[in-house]
Amino acid sequence: MTLRIGEVAERSGVTPRTIRYYEELGLLPRTVREQGKHRVYTEVDVERLSELKRLRDLLGLSLEELRSMITAEDVRAEIRRRFHETESRDEQLALLDEALPHVETQLALVRRRLAALQELEAELAERRRRIQRRRRDLA
């Protein structure tokens, strides 16, 4: 099933303008305009866009930073493609060795942010405990 820009926008929670802008920046592929002039998408695009939105909103990454991450994503996809095409065990190993760092980069980024947030959470929880303890002591 093929989708149009409005549909994709609604499903991923952005506007058509944003989609065109992301395409312009290279965050989304320039869609092949089959037999017409309107952009045509699939579910894959919806997922990709949702993923972009998630990284943007959760990590506060700039679109430029997203672009380098997505480039890494594409490299990963390319690696998988080549992986399934080759028969040589040695080459498969080499490709996996190539794929790993990309995921680890993203993972490291998320984990740093997680650690910082957990620290903040701990401090706030401590504040709350103090207030609650004082309430108990008064009652």
Place this chain on the structure above:
Amino acid sequence: MTLRIGEVAERSGVTPRTIRYYEELGLLPRTVREQGKHRVYTEVDVERLSELKRLRDLLGLSLEELRSMITAEDVRAEIRRRFHETESRDEQLALLDEALPHVETQLALVRRRLAALQELEAELAERRRRIQRRRRDLA
């Protein structure tokens, strides 16, 4: 010990311009310019600014959102002040009941973000595991 704007900027990792801008927005108090015309700060200001930066960077809050949070902070401080001035147990209890929601609001915000980030982390970790498993299976 009193600090000047450059010192405060360096310690909290922002620029003097940012400090003046935050003051203009009401994120930082308009400093009393003791006997001169230069702004004068203390360690408390450094901490407040660092806290603002942390919320901005970790949660991606806008300065407007920060302002309402900080207003809540001020309310909390005011509550504490009044708390220590009163003798009435009933009033103290009431003040604590007032203070609690402010902390809980912030805590809830941080925890929602934490949950979302943990979900993302889990997905990335799973990806990594798959790659590693395939490597093992090949070796």
Place this chain on the structure above:
DNA sequence: TGATAATCTGACGTTGACGTAAAGATGAGA
């Protein structure tokens, strides 16, 4: 006290991430 560094107040500039408006083209249903 005089030089040098830091700060002051405007005020205009910049950049990212879109919003919006116009004028025309396209496509699915009656």
Place this chain on the structure above:
DNA sequence: TCTCATCTTTACGTCAACGTCAGATTATCA
């Protein structure tokens, strides 16, 4: 085939969050 809703490109607008520059003022220290 007509008719709308949706899409197209182009281009200018906007808003937050500062950056930067000028020219005057203030603080520090030899």
